[in-house]
Amino acid sequence: MSQELVIASTNLVKVRELRLILHELLPEITVYSLKDFPLFVPQDCYFSTFEKNAAHKAVWAAKQLGKSVLSDESGMVVPYLGDERFSLEQKGLNSPEKKLPDVQKLLNGLKGVEGSERTAFLESVLAFAVPEQGLVKIVSGRIEGFIAHKEQGPASFDFASIFVKYEYSKTLAQLSEPVLVRISHRRKACERLVPTLRKRLSS
Helix, strand or coil: CCCEEEECCCCHHHHHHHHHHHHHHCCCCEEEEHHHCCCCCCCCCCCCCHHHHHHHHHHHHHHHHCCCEEEEEEEEECHHHCCCEEECCCCCCCCCCCCCCCHHHHHHHCCCCCHHHHEEEEEEEEEEEECCCEEEEEEEEEEEEEECCCCCCCCCCCCCCCEEECCCCCEHHHCCHHHHHHHCHHHHHHHHHHHHHHHHHHC
């Protein structure tokens, strides 16, 4: 099998982060994104869970491209607001998921809320699929923290300016890229997927 892997996304921030992580963990593989396949047509279909969305995207892209594919579905959960998963990417108009609220609306929803009730976590679900088999494996990773009382730092992705990881005194938006790559929820998920990727992409 080829030592090539396609990230099923055109999100430049997501692709860059995953490329940096994979280059460190699996330097022998070549990583592409859907930007490298302009004729690829995604299937506009959304499901109720990150796992189903990630699996569907990976299987569809693997079949259409004839290549090994990695897809990522990420989001944030604020238990105080009901455990709803807020997607970190805007969904299509026909998506059954609720529209992503902006940062200020989220801060307003937590106005007057203090302490442990501001707890939140970021989660990444990765799905790996190959053309001949379909879905091979799904893994997930998360980082836990809390929501700051105001925006701090320039956010490169939604909620980075208000999410503070435990053991850090800054929001994700205030951290350097090397630190973000080292502590991210996507890295945790990638580390769990590495044995499978190494076995399937090196054989």
